Amino acid sequence: MILKGKPVTPSFRTSPEEWSREEWAKLRTKGFTSVPEEIKEEFRNDKEDLSFEAETIAKSCGIYLEFNRDRFRRDGVKEFIYMIRIVVPGGGPITARQWKILDEISDQYTISDAYTGEPKPSLRLTTRQDVQLHHVRKRDLLDAIREIAKSGFFTLNGCGDNVRNVVACPLSSFSKIFNANSLAKSIASYFRLPTGPYLEIFEIDPAGITERGTERFNYSENLLNRKFKIAVSGLHELNGKILRDNCVEVRTNDIGIVPVDGRKFQIYVGGGQGEKQGISTFSCLGRPLGIFSEEELMRALHALVEVQQEWGDRKNRQWARMKYLVHSLGIGWFQEQLKVRGISFEPPDEELDVGPRMLHLGRIEMGIEGYGLFIENGRVIDREGMMYKTMLRDLADSYPGVKFFITPNQHLLITDVDDVKELERFMRNYLKRTPSKLRTMSIACVGFPTCKLSFTESERFLPNLMSKLEQEWGDMEETIGVSGCLAQCSRPGTKTIGWIGTGYNLYMLKIGGDAEGRNQGGPLVDPETGETYLTHVPGERVADVTQALFQLYRDLAPPELRRPGGMGPFLRSLGNKRIIEYLKADPRTRDLMRSTIKAEVKT
Structure with a gap:
């Protein structure tokens, strides 16, 4: 393949002699079944940053080492800070109790003047339905993650070369046809990294940890070649009509799962938006691979991730995503890889429409009492006229049965309320500006x-x-x-x-x-x-x-x-x-x- 006048030459099934330095760092975890003592110690010492090895391993724990770019541009000094990414499969539900825990953690560890000009805490909702904490100091990492665990959420699989948070249409929790949210939770559980080392690093009491399912994907000793993203789109019924819901933008993922009828699923492979400046890379949508029964779906997902783990480039990280396998070796090659593993499927429906990107804003019209709250760029913070953070905390206090779902477009679904009109009146006390259609x-x-x-x-x-x-x-x-x-x-x-x-x-x-x-x-x-x-x-x-x-x-x-x-x-x-x-x-x-x-x- 020639792109931008330069060759794209991935090193498939890379021999260890050509592995990148990231591969050798990950290898020390033996598939994240153990973490060297000196790496654990790095999370506790007084040094503000991490070594390359520790930083690489920290990503699988949902931690990114960052630095304050504002200060660096101003005076050339790297002020090291951390981002913690909390994994919420399918975007929720997040109960009122859980939201208050995360809100309190942000109050304690994320105060910054970067977003309003004055020191304030915030939570950040993401397109992968995670919750991010920004501007965390290293001295607070262990305490913050221990407190996050009390909410029932993990940061494990938040970043790193593993299956990331599995996204799904959050509104599908209420669908009479197909619950993509539940499927996302099952997939996330199956591809979760071993929890033992994570609990050890951050000294989390395992007594309060509940596991969903017992079977797990067997990661190789140096994990996957790169991050891996899976999404599940929605299927609803409204006024007797079937509606497809692509709020997750399913084809932008390594694997996209589209329900055909709630019992059969079309899988797309090889999507991805990431590129790299100055290097031959590309953005693309996933290609249809085949239609799989409910019984074969998880086996197919296992096989596809296994193929990526075995074949994906471990020398050139810019060519390590699944899309380079798909575009170099073709859909037919992937289909053969599944057949030799004994997985049956029907040919793909090339004309299947995945549906529009729904934003789920305003009153929900899917037979539930709920409301889609616009949150500008996912930043839950108090600004003049838009007191998002205070409002959501007060909402959790005033409506203890409320549940929140993060959408793949960085907004919040508010569900399990008795009266949406009353909820709207409540919110108007905090949100004084009406955003334009273009802004929302x-x-x-x-x-x-x-x-x-x-x-x-x-x-x-x-x-x-x-x-x-x-x-x-x-x-x-x-x-x-x-x-x-x-x-x-x-x-x-x-x-x-x-x-x-x-x-x-x-x-x-x-x-x-x-x-x-x-x-x-x-x-x-x-x-x-x-x-x-x-x-x-x-x-x-x-x-x-x-x-x-x-x-x-x-x-x-x-x-x-x-x-x-x-x-x-x-x-x-x-x-x-x-x-x-x-x-x-x-x-x-x-x-x-x-x-x-x-x-x-x-x-």
Whole structure:
């Protein structure tokens, strides 16, 4: 495969002589069945950071070593801080008691002025339905994780080269047809790492730990080749109609599971959004592999993860995800791998529609009393006019039977309330601003100041971008995604308009996705010359490009596409050539279209 003029040459079934240094670090855990004493000691010593080996192993415990990027840019000093990721399979439920425990932990360990300009604690909801704690100091790591365990949640499998938190449609808990949430919990339990070393490192009392199921996947001594993501989409019935629900964006995962009818499942393999600057990598959606019965589904998942563990690249981490196996060896090869393991399945349905990306905001109309709460960029914090954190704590106190579910779009479902109208009145005491449609449909990853992979702002950038756009375009029912780097945790490439950090205060446009999440977008490439436009747009000019694209849609879209979510299909039908011509002529963007990057793309 040739990408961007450079070869993509993964080292499949990598021999130990070529293993990366991460592989040797993971090997010391013997499949996470034990952790060396000197590594355990690193979590307790006075040094603010961790060694490479300890940092690598800590990721499987849901811990990322980070540093305050704001301070580093200001005075060149690395102020080491940590992110803790709490695993919540399927996004919940989180009971009122559990929420209060996590809220108290954030009050004690996450105080920072990074998000409001004054020191405040926060919780961060993620696209993988995790809860993240940011700005934690090393001296507090052990206490924080011990207290998290009291809630019944773990941080194990939160990060690292293993199966990560399994995501699922949270509303499916109430579906009469198919409970994706329950299936996600079973999958997560099966692929959970051994808990013994985790309990030892953080001195967690095993007496209060309950395990779901006894059978577990057997990880190799150096675990998986890279992180591994699994998602399960939803299936609902409303007014006698069957609705598919792709709130999880199922095809962006290594493995995506789509219920055909609640008893049969189509599996997609090889999705992934992460890329790496300067290296031949790509974002893509998963390809249909086959249709599996309920009885064969878990066996198929086991086999697919086993194939990835055996074959995936252990030399070049940028080519270690399953998508490189799929795109190099093909779907037929994967199907043969399952057949030789005795797993039966039907041919895939290439025309199966996975459904639209539902956001589940506002009153829930699926036969339950519930409400989908918009939380801007998933940051549960108190701001002027939007007292999210206080409100949710008071809600948990006032409604002890309430349950929360994290959505894959960083919002919260509030369920198990007797009267939604009363709930809405309660929330209005804390939430004084009504966000625009454009704001509620848009999304950003964390970015600066905590994520050390990030090139630039994302969570702190998007609200300002919205403020520039809302006066004229606030009623647009389209989605904008912003990511601080090419890891693309907010999946901007599947949105109507995507912006990806390529340098400090510089962003690349991705186009071709849509509000419904059915399509994979990419850079703005001229199909005739191979030139790529708008790869390093200054942050203060992102609004100019976005407004020009909105204007293009308003001026030229045919009547049948002048509807909510119609902009993505319109831009795809128009084609990059005409979009480039329009942006070259528009006075807002003309100067930005003068420089390009030329790339040859062949597959």
